[in-house]
Amino acid sequence: MSKLRFTTALIIGSGSGLSASLARLLAEQGLRIGLAARNPQKLASLAAETRARTFACDAADPAQVEQLFAEADKAIGEPDVVIYNASGRLRGPLVELSPADVAQAIQVSAYGGFLAGQQAAKRMLKRGFGAILFTGASASVKGYPLSAPFAMGKFALRGLAQSMARELAPQGIHVAHFVIDGAIRNPGRSEPADKPDSMLDPDAIARSYLDILLQPRSAWTWEIELRPWVEKF
Numbered sequence: 455m456s457k458l459r460f461t462t463a464l465i466i467g468s469g470s471g472l473s474a475s476l477a478r479l480l481a482e483q484g485l486r487i488g489l490a491a492r493n494p495q496k497l498a499s500l501a502a503e504t505r506a507r508t509f510a511c512d513a514a515d516p517a518q519v520e521q522l523f524a525e526a527d528k529a530i531g532e533p534d535v536v537i538y539n540a541s542g543r544l545r546g547p548l549v550e551l552s553p554a555d556v557a558q559a560i561q562v563s564a565y566g567g568f569l570a571g572q573q574a575a576k577r578m579l580k581r582g583f584g585a586i587l588f589t590g591a592s593a594s595v596k597g598y599p600l601s602a603p604f605a606m607g608k609f610a611l612r613g614l615a616q617s618m619a620r621e622l623a624p625q626g627i628h629v630a631h632f633v634i635d636g637a638i639r640n641p642g643r644s645e646p647a648d649k650p651d652s653m654l655d656p657d658a659i660a661r662s663y664l665d666i667l668l669q670p671r672s673a674w675t676w677e678i679e680l681r682p683w684v685e686k687f
Contacts, residue, residue, distance in 0.1 A: 458668055460585065464488040464526050464533035466513055466570050467540025468497055471640035472589065475660035476537060477504045483664070486530040490522055513540040513566030514558070523573040534581070535667065536574035538567045538611075539589045544603040556603045563607025567614055571629075575622060582626035585667055588615045592635045612677075619676040628674050630666050634659065635681035652684050 463480045465473050468489040477487050477500060487506035489497045494508035501508050507529040511522040526533055542559030544551065571586050578584030592598070594612040597605035615631035622629055637653045639645070645652045659680055666675055 458483055458664075459583075460485055460535045460667060462486045462488070462531045462533045463535035463537065464490065464523075464530070464574075465537045465539060466490045466511065466522070466566075467538065467589075468500070468508075469539075469640075470496075470500070471638055472634075472656045472659055473537070473539045474500050475656040476539075476663055477506055479657070479660045479664055480535070481505065485535065488526045488530045488533060490526075513538075513570065514542075514561035516569055519566070519569040519573055523577070527577075532577045533574065534578065534584045535587070536570060536585070537587045537589070537663070538570045540566050541589070541591070542603065542607055545600050547600060548602055551603065556606075559603040560607045560610065563604070564610035564614065567611045571614065571618055575618070575627065578627045579622075579625060584626070585628040585630070586618065586622075587663060587666065588612075588629075588631045590615075590631050590633045592633070594631070594633050616676065623674060623676075626671075628666070628669070628671070630675055631677045632659075632663065633677065633679040635679055636685045649684075651682050654680060654682050 463485045465476055468491045481487050481504035487504050489506045490509040490511045492512055494510045497508045509522050509525055511518045540562055542562030544555055544559040567588055574586050588611055590612055591608050593605040594608040612631055615629055619629035638656050639653045662680055
């Protein structure tokens with residue numbers, strides 16, 4: 455297995471679930487960590503634990519994303535791993551959805567991924583090295599009832615990741631998309647007693663992200679699906 459060559463990671467859409475597990479694992483690997491969220495105050499404990507720097511950012515705002523990367527460059531160094539973990543969740547009957555709310559959800563899930571990927575690529579192309587990882591969902595490949603905005607955003611994010619992987623891999627940048635097919639445990643949310651193992655362990659998911667980062671360039675993965683063993687395909 456290859457040795458991890460990365461030194462800095464910026465996680466966009468940080469919180470207490472998967473992104474926290476990613477921050478802890480990458481910090482254990484010796485990376486300098488940046489955590490970005492709309493409300494960075496909620497990240498104080500995680501930042502202290504991982505010695506991370508925190509940043510305020512609305513991932514769907516081009517000016518804020520550009521400013522985020524400029525601040526991260528100065529605080530932790532240009533990130534050579536960027537993980538886009540933000541998403542816009544909106545549920546409801548199709549005919550009752552607010553068009554403005556739908557637009558916002560798609561902007562966060564997909565447009566924000568483009569903004570972050572573009573800023574990351576601009577930096578990584580200069581070095582011919584880096585990794586851009588996108589967190590997808592079951593909705594990346596199958597639309598569910600009452601969840602059209604989430605499916606639209608995640609389908610678009612998957613298309614973005616596939617296009618970027620084909621464009622940037624020849625230039626030394628590993629782009630990968632993670633289909634998280636199932637609910638993720640997080641503080642305050644775990645499986646019911648009668649359904650053990652029905653949710654994904656965020657630490658186990660984080661380990662799969664690390665495995666992708668460790669892949670040799672001769673056999674890069676652009677997409678991986680992760681699900682608990684009880685999940686139906």
